[in-house]
Each structure stands twice: as C-alpha cells, then as structure tokens.
Amino acid sequence: MKRLSTILLISWFFPAHASVPEGFQLLDDEALGDIHGQAMFVSDYRRGSADDGVSDNDFGFYRLMLNANLEFNLNIDKLQLGCGGVNEGIRSGCDIDIDYLRLMGSFQGTGSNPLQPQGAGQAGDPVESLFSLLRPYVEFAVTNPEQHAFREIAGIKIGSQQGDGFLSIGRYDTGLPGCSNPPNDPNCHMGINQFSGNMDVFMQGEVALRICTLPLICAPVTGDLEFSQNQQVVGTRMRSPVFAVPASGDLNLFGGIPVTIFSLFQSDLRMIHGIKLDNTQDFFMSFQRERITYPAFEEGTWADVPANAGWWMNLPGIELTGLEVAYQTNLFSAVGSLFGTTQLVNYDVGQRPANNCWGAAQFC
Numbered sequence: 001m002k003r004l005s006t007i008l009l010i011s012w013f014f015p016a017h018a019s020v021p022e023g024f025q026l027l028d029d030e031a032l033g034d035i036h037g038q039a040m041f042v043s044d045y046r047r048g049s050a051d052d053g054v055s056d057n058d059f060g061f062y063r064l065m066l067n068a069n070l071e072f073n074l075n076i077d078k079l080q081l082g083c084g085g086v087n088e089g090i091r092s093g094c095d096i097d098i099d100y101l102r103l104m105g106s107f108q109g110t111g112s113n114p115l116q117p118q119g120a121g122q123a124g125d126p127v128e129s130l131f132s133l134l135r136p137y138v139e140f141a142v143t144n145p146e147q148h149a150f151r152e153i154a155g156i157k158i159g160s161q162q163g164d165g166f167l168s169i170g171r172y173d174t175g176l177p178g179c180s181n182p183p184n185d186p187n188c189h190m191g192i193n194q195f196s197g198n199m200d201v202f203m204q205g206e207v208a209l210r211i212c213t214l215p216l217i218c219a220p221v222t223g224d225l226e227f228s229q230n231q232q233v234v235g236t237r238m239r240s241p242v243f244a245v246p247a248s249g250d251l252n253l254f255g256g257i258p259v260t261i262f263s264l265f266q267s268d269l270r271m272i273h274g275i276k277l278d279n280t281q282d283f284f285m286s287f288q289r290e291r292i293t294y295p296a297f298e299e300g301t302w303a304d305v306p307a308n309a310g311w312w313m314n315l316p317g318i319e320l321t322g323l324e325v326a327y328q329t330n331l332f333s334a335v336g337s338l339f340g341t342t343q344l345v346n347y348d349v350g351q352r353p354a355n356n357c358w359g360a361a362q363f364c
Contacts, residue, residue, distance in 0.1 A: 093193070106123065117352055136160040194269075325349055
C-alpha cells in the first residue's frame with residue numbers, strides 16, 4: 001500500500017505527458033543542446049598542434065574554471081617553489097624565491113596612497129583593500145591526448161582571466177647583514193631573491209643627475225631625465241635582469257640642450273618592492289616538466305612566451321611606476337653618456353614595502 005501511494009504521488013508531480021504552460025516552448029534534445037547558460041564551474045578543452053605556428057604547444061589542454069570573481073588579502077612570509085631539481089645547472093636555489101609577499105588591492109586615486117609609507121606607491125588600504133582574480137582556473141597540459149593508454153600530465157597551470165591589485169614585496173632595512181652602502185646596496189633590501197617567468201612591465205620614472213667635476217665637488221644638474229617604456233624580461237632563476245631604458249630631458253648641460261641617454265638599467269630584483277596589476281590579462285603560475293606554451297584565456301590565442309621547465313610565473317601588463325634613480329657621475333662619463341650607453345647597476349629605485357597589517361598583527 002505504501003509503495004502504491006508513492007507511485008501515485010510521483011505520477012501526480014511528474015506526469016508521463018505533461019502539458020506545456022502558456023508562454024513556454026517545448027524543445028527537443030537538439031534544441032536543448034544549443035542553449036547556453038551560466039554555471040559556477042565551467043570546463044573546456046583546447047588542442048595545440050605542432051603545425052599551427054606556435055612553439056611548444058603540442059598538448060591537449062583541459063581547463064576547469066570557477067565562473068566568479070575571487071577576492072582576498074593575504075601575507076606570505078616566505079614563498080619558495082621549485083627548489084633544487086632540474087634547474088640546478090642554471091643556478092642553485094629555487095625557481096621562485098620571494099620574502100614577505102603581500103597580495104592586496106591597489107590605490108584608486110591619483111598619485112600615492114596617503115595611508116601608506118613613502119615609496120609604497122599605489123598600494124591600497126592596509127586593511128580593506130582586496131586583490132582579485134576574475135574567473136580563476138586550473139589547467140592541465142596532457143601529452144598524447146587522443147591515445148588514452150599513453151596520456152600523461154606534462155604541466156599544471158593555475159591562472160585567471162585577469163588579476164587586479166598590488167603585490168608588495170620584501171623589506172628595506174639598513175640593519176640587515178651585509179648592508180654597507182644604503183640605499184644602493186642590494187643587501188639592504190629583501191624581496192625577490194630569484195624569479196622564473198615572463199615579466200612584461202611598463203616602467204616609468206626619472207633619473208636625478210649629479211655631476212662631479214673634481215673629487216668631492218659635485219652639483220646637481222638642472223632638470224631630470226625621464227623614462228617611460230615597456231620592457232620584457234624572460235628567464236629561469238633570474239636575480240638581476242637587464243632593462244634597456246632610454247632616459248631623456250632638457251638639461252642645463254652645455255647651454256641647456258635636450259639629452260637622450262640610452263641606459264642599461266640592471267637592478268637586483270630585491271630592490272623592487274611594489275608591482276601593480278591593473279586588470280592584467282593572463283596572470284598565472286605553472287609548473288611543468290618541459291617547455292610549454294599555454295593557451296591564453298581568450299580562445300584561439302596563446303601566451304607570449306613558452307614556460308620553461310620547473311615553476312613559472314607569468315606577469316604580463318604589470319606596472320613599475322614612480323621610480324626615482326639618483327645617479328652620480330663625473331664630467332667625463334657624463335659627456336660619454338651622450339654618445340654611448342650608461343650603465344646603471346643596482347641603483348635604488350625609491351620603492352618601499354607597503355603596510356598590510358591590522359591591529360597587533362605582525363609582518364608589515
């Protein structure tokens with residue numbers, strides 16, 4: 001009797017031939033397959049090919065995405081990834097080694113945030129600002145995707161459609177061991193010890209010149225040299241990549257002539273304390289056993305450069321702005337700078353870590 005009652009109840013709510021309510025349209029299976037809607041989790045598949053003109057992409061790429069905007073504010077005391085391993089032949093240590101990493105929001109006003117220390121640039125509110133990842137996902141690069149018995153995972157990528165916020169990095173402390181010539185001594189800074197990845201950065205700032213005619217007789221030059229240019233550095237276990245930065249300005253030098261100085265600016269990465277992501281596309285981290293060119297978020301597009309074996313971080317479209325370099329030289333070198341290349345090696349760029357603490361919490 002109970003079984004019969006259950007059958008009657010199901011038949012009442014789910015009749016075999018339900019009528020279509022007024023205003024609704026009955027769809028067959030083929031028509032239902034053409035309907036698209038929103039879901040919390042979305043998966044897709046992309047196939048690379050050795051014949052499509054993109055290097056190192058002959059994999060099947062399986063992606064599982066969260067269709068949401070993920071926001072957070074966090075501090076990481078020590079981030080070390082890929083220590084030892086296959087890249088020891090390049091340089092000992094870790095693929096990515098960063099001290100005191102803060103992921104927070106960025107300042108939306110003009111200039112620097114008055115709530116942050118001088119040199120912290122456009123870091124956001126130390127309590128309420130949020131770093132955001134739009135549509136974060138996990139992606140697997142698989143070899144031999146059509147042969148089920150021979151498929152292998154060659155790489156794993158953790159990314160997003162875009163990242164927005166501020167990365168504050170490291171510390172500046174003249175009391176650190178080995179710090180003897182602040183602020184231009186890298187030993188006075190903590191931060192990015194080694195970096196593996198692609199860093200496509202917009203650099204903007206100025207170089208303040210001091211020219212010495214005789215020892216201990218120096219004077220600032222009227223006017224500053226300014227630079228504003230996109231730079232890209234790519235490599236594994238980098239410590240002090242070279243940025244080619246042409247700086248120019250109207251200086252009171254030999255009658256006030258416009259000057260362009262082509263500078264090779266080589267900075268220890270520990271001196272970089274603030275990186276801004278402004279809706280940066282294809283911000284991701286990955287680790288792989290071989291070089292892989294991962295798909296970009298938009299279908300049919302690919303990453304600018306392949307990710308090398310080991311851990312890798314892709315930072316395209318980031319900003320290093322408000323940089324200030326104080327450069328002292330002699331008169332002979334200043335004249336030579338007009339006709340050659342100026343070497344700016346390990347000069348402090350004026351950046352300082354942001355405050356991202358609340359109350360009695362430590363690690364600011």
